[in-house]
Amino acid sequence: MELLQTNLLTPVVLAFVLGAIAARVGSDLRLPDPIYATLSIYLVFAIGLKGGASLSQSSLSEVALPGVAALLLGCATPVWCYALLRRTADLSREDAAALAAHYGSISIVTFMAGIAYLDSIQVEYEGFVPAFAAMLEVPGIAVALFLARRGSGKSSREGLIETLTGRSIVLLTGGLVIGLLSGPEGVEKVSAFFIDPFQGVLALFLLEMGRVASSRLGDLRQSGAVLMAFAIIGPAFHGLLGVALGWLTGLSEGGSFALGILSASASYIAAPAAVRLSLPEANPSVYLTPVLAVTFPFNLTLGIPLFHTFARWFHG
Amino acid sequence: MELLQTNLLTPVVLAFVLGAIAARVGSDLRLPDPIYATLSIYLVFAIGLKGGASLSQSSLSEVALPGVAALLLGCATPVWCYALLRRTADLSREDAAALAAHYGSISIVTFMAGIAYLDSIQVEYEGFVPAFAAMLEVPGIAVALFLARRGSGKSSREGLIETLTGRSIVLLTGGLVIGLLSGPEGVEKVSAFFIDPFQGVLALFLLEMGRVASSRLGDLRQSGAVLMAFAIIGPAFHGLLGVALGWLTGLSEGGSFALGILSASASYIAAPAAVRLSLPEANPSVYLTPVLAVTFPFNLTLGIPLFHTFARWFHG
Amino acid sequence: MELLQTNLLTPVVLAFVLGAIAARVGSDLRLPDPIYATLSIYLVFAIGLKGGASLSQSSLSEVALPGVAALLLGCATPVWCYALLRRTADLSREDAAALAAHYGSISIVTFMAGIAYLDSIQVEYEGFVPAFAAMLEVPGIAVALFLARRGSGKSSREGLIETLTGRSIVLLTGGLVIGLLSGPEGVEKVSAFFIDPFQGVLALFLLEMGRVASSRLGDLRQSGAVLMAFAIIGPAFHGLLGVALGWLTGLSEGGSFALGILSASASYIAAPAAVRLSLPEANPSVYLTPVLAVTFPFNLTLGIPLFHTFARWFHG
Amino acid sequence: MADPPLHTTRVKLLTVIAEAVLEDRLIRDVKRLGARGFTRSAVTGEGSRGRRVGDVEGANVRLECLVSEEVAERILAELSASYFEHYAAVAFVEDVSVVRGEKYI
Amino acid sequence: MADPPLHTTRVKLLTVIAEAVLEDRLIRDVKRLGARGFTRSAVTGEGSRGRRVGDVEGANVRLECLVSEEVAERILAELSASYFEHYAAVAFVEDVSVVRGEKYI
Amino acid sequence: MADPPLHTTRVKLLTVIAEAVLEDRLIRDVKRLGARGFTRSAVTGEGSRGRRVGDVEGANVRLECLVSEEVAERILAELSASYFEHYAAVAFVEDVSVVRGEKYI
Numbered sequence A, B, C: 001m002e003l004l005q006t007n008l009l010t011p012v013v014l015a016f017v018l019g020a021i022a023a024r025v026g027s028d029l030r031l032p033d034p035i036y037a038t039l040s041i042y043l044v045f046a047i048g049l050k051g052g053a054s055l056s057q058s059s060l061s062e063v064a065l066p067g068v069a070a071l072l073l074g075c076a077t078p079v080w081c082y083a084l085l086r087r088t089a090d091l092s093r094e095d096a097a098a099l100a101a102h103y104g105s106i107s108i109v110t111f112m113a114g115i116a117y118l119d120s121i122q123v124e125y126e127g128f129v130p131a132f133a134a135m136l137e138v139p140g141i142a143v144a145l146f147l148a149r150r151g152s153g154k155s156s157r158e159g160l161i162e163t164l165t166g167r168s169i170v171l172l173t174g175g176l177v178i179g180l181l182s183g184p185e186g187v188e189k190v191s192a193f194f195i196d197p198f199q200g201v202l203a204l205f206l207l208e209m210g211r212v213a214s215s216r217l218g219d220l221r222q223s224g225a226v227l228m229a230f231a232i233i234g235p236a237f238h239g240l241l242g243v244a245l246g247w248l249t250g251l252s253e254g255g256s257f258a259l260g261i262l263s264a265s266a267s268y269i270a271a272p273a274a275v276r277l278s279l280p281e282a283n284p285s286v287y288l289t290p291v292l293a294v295t296f297p298f299n300l301t302l303g304i305p306l307f308h309t310f311a312r313w314f315h316g
Numbered sequence D, E, F: 001m002a003d004p005p006l007h008t009t010r011v012k013l014l015t016v017i018a019e020a021v022l023e024d025r026l027i028r029d030v031k032r033l034g035a036r037g038f039t040r041s042a043v044t045g046e047g048s049r050g051r052r053v054g055d056v057e058g059a060n061v062r063l064e065c066l067v068s069e070e071v072a073e074r075i076l077a078e079l080s081a082s083y084f085e086h087y088a089a090v091a092f093v094e095d096v097s098v099v100r101g102e103k104y105i
Ligand SMILES: Nc1ncnc2c1ncn2[C@@H]1O[C@H](COP(=O)(O)O)[C@@H](O)[C@H]1O
Pocket: D017, D018, D019, D044, D045, D046, D047, D048, D049, D050, D051, D052, D060, D087, D088, D089, D090, F035, F036, F037, F038, F039, F040, F064, F065, F066, F067, F104
């Protein structure tokens, strides 16, 4: 309960709420598209730089085991999501695969909100965890597209290439490599731009995400109870799994939490673009509404303190 | 005189002058529209956050009295502006009401320049004064629209709703509430983005405002001497009134100055939008030209030191 | 060699490389146009402010001699470039003049990367060197346009006015004057926005420049060996000259280096715009490809350590 | 005019250029009057009411609607009545051949 | 229709409005099918598949191509076959008089 | 072509797409040659002179003018003479029915 309050009363989360309220009351408040695009470039590149600088200080042995765990998680998540959704939610093959791609992949912004939470309660975490984001993002999408195409003869090559060369992957891995090569002293030189203002930029970005999420709320009724339940239980389970794997592979309390929130998060940038190109038959409101209107706010508000509670259990 | 020089030779004011000169010589220097929109989102949200954090430290008794004064000022200003302009400036009912709405409402950017001035001469002020901006902005517009519509049978509901849900009000009150809820420690986390770079962002924004103001200069000749006089004497009087009310209700020298500059400022974002929707018969160059080409530069350059002189008189 | 590595492994240079790679692999990573425009406004204004504040602390006697040298360099460079290109590269009068304008003028971003390099190896330089950028930018273009028009009866007035009122000159000189008038204490107030984040913003900007430069690579084959050689030997020679003149006129090691990189840099903002208006017969790929795809990356990666080596020789 | 291409239908393309403050109202109006969709872009311009560029001066919005002839006339009539006197606005109609025309009529 | 102005040629102006994710594919397609150039702008809109505004919802792209009648028909046919079922997309053709028409045909 | 809608006038819609560096000159020209207004938007594109996207490569500008037939021809003639040889530019004209047509002619 106290963790919940700590998380809810931060500018980052409150900005999200403000954005949602503004949209509800019909305000014209919105970030222009070029700014939205630039803030997401900034955020992803910054998290990469920070992770890379930290990676340059870490030994391979620390990183390897949790890294493999992240990779496995990325490959396995879409499989069970797909199987479950086909069976319980009465979705077409394409719709089920589309959702599996979104829940198998990750939302770097959700992860950042988790990191901001850790910073604000001053819990340490392994700085290299952002590197796992790159390992979780691609397999999730790739496996899901493969599941949909299996036996249909059609290829999902274009969607996959789109994902691999998409700006989120390029910036995240690019930032990691630059952080790795230039090291902490190099990153120090750009920290007044990429590190210090980070949380503030995140708050501004979430103001816009609040608007987007709230504009999806209207579609919720059409989504059906099963999908709604999945949009909460799915991430809660993925978060638990992530925390558990972090604990098993030797991460600290903060690190396990970070892997948990990463695993719980659902993609709303890379996955939609790949799915739109490779699975056009899938209906966007089937996958975007649960991700944006349920899972994203859930993780941001309740998920963060929940996964921290999980992490405390394991490490307690 | 010395205060004047202190104010004129700051990057913030000089950037405004540079923008005006650039426009005069026909330079292509201009901030792209999405950037202009984003900077104003940033500035208003930031001032709200700061005010909210400060409000969370204040007792109701300190805030209540000057708050009521601000509210009264907001309601009364458009009434006398309207009456005066109808009588002396030979304006139509709609044009007079439009001007009254602009001078009754406020310009948060003018206020920020005043705050930047206080910071630069290291005079303290009550941090909660930005909260009064919210109290002055809406009544000014509402009363003026009511005056124009009185007896005409037409409603100005749409214009009012537009004002209340407009991004300046939503961001200012939203920022205040977020600052209040998350407190100084919360705001501290985003201060590297929302607080420290504030004056620099303001300078960049004023570069663009200089261009806008100067592009209105050409219309001045058509405006007539009475309107020009009003555009200077009006704010000078409103500033004096604001300072006096601040002093009466117990604000410090800095706080009285801040209420003065707020009261003297004339709106160029919220009021034009509301007036355009609700009073389309009013002629935009009748209200925009005095506000942008006379009052805004006047307040920025001469008004700030003038109101500070007033504040020194009162506070002896 | 060590200087080379120091320069290459900075976030600023690596961001350029990342941008180039991203474009090569077909990524959709790109900064929106309004952001690109704003970052360049920011960077030029910031370097002006910094230079102006430093100028306000300098005596005329320190500044005058190297200033005159910069001016002469600006006037002379296009003359020999033009003569050489007409003779060796078989270019039309217009194409030769266009290239002369680009190499006679300067790239403020290249200069900034040089300054960032100095900062990172903690070598001091005369803070007023940015003022020379203003002295080098205009004459280079003016002289080249004059060379092309000589005897043709056509005027290049429009192109020249365009250059003088173009945003790079207006912002640079405007920033210098504001820095000069408000002094170090004035600039201090906006330093959290204009000074501290500077290198980070430069890195983000170079991410985009990497994309632009790499998209020009395809045209290289058509450019011919002579032009390619000129695109490297020219700046190397101009850099040597700049360093030598800096040394002769009493600049420090860092200052001579700064004048060298300034002189070596080739314009890709002011010159193309002026040339496009005044010399439409010149073929853009004749001048843009060498400047963007060869000279800019050369200066950024190899030029910086090379000119530092030159500066050490002279001052050693 | 030549025959329309195969599988296309002749419909009207109605374009409205007006001050941005009217955007929400215009969208509401064209939908109410029968448009099944619209395309919107941000533009600037100059006309009898002077220059319109930038956030403070107020930019313009450009709406395009593929509609039937009756709907086009209805929208034009309504816009003329409501906005053309006091607001900066322009509207024009032309003939186009559209694929899957039944969607728009 | 009145005579075309002096020195102009009648060509077709083909306009495609579609979800932005298709941009690269559409450009590839129109070039492959014979367009010698195109003009592109960013738009938003609403149609049978709901609102399309902003980065997350996915904005639209508007492509204009000056082409000959045959090329216009070929592009329309291909777009209908490839995109119109599953993607948000609209395409229409009109007659225009263009200067230096030989460049586009 | 069908009758123009009620209360509308037939005028010409002239569209010019050209490299952005020409913007000020083009606006000056069309006004001098008789256009009573124009609408401007930012576009990118590709034609015989290669891709035009972004600030460094130089984007394009798109100008639309509602004008009488004579003005349209005059502008086309002038643009052809001044810009079409050395600059990236395209211009075309079409017929539209406009409300309050007397404003534009
Ligand atoms: N003759 C014209 N051609 C093209 N666009 C025009 C024309 N006249 C006006 N416009 C557009 O319509 C807007 C409003 O025009 P007005 O109501 O005449 O001020 C202008 O800002 C332009 O964008």
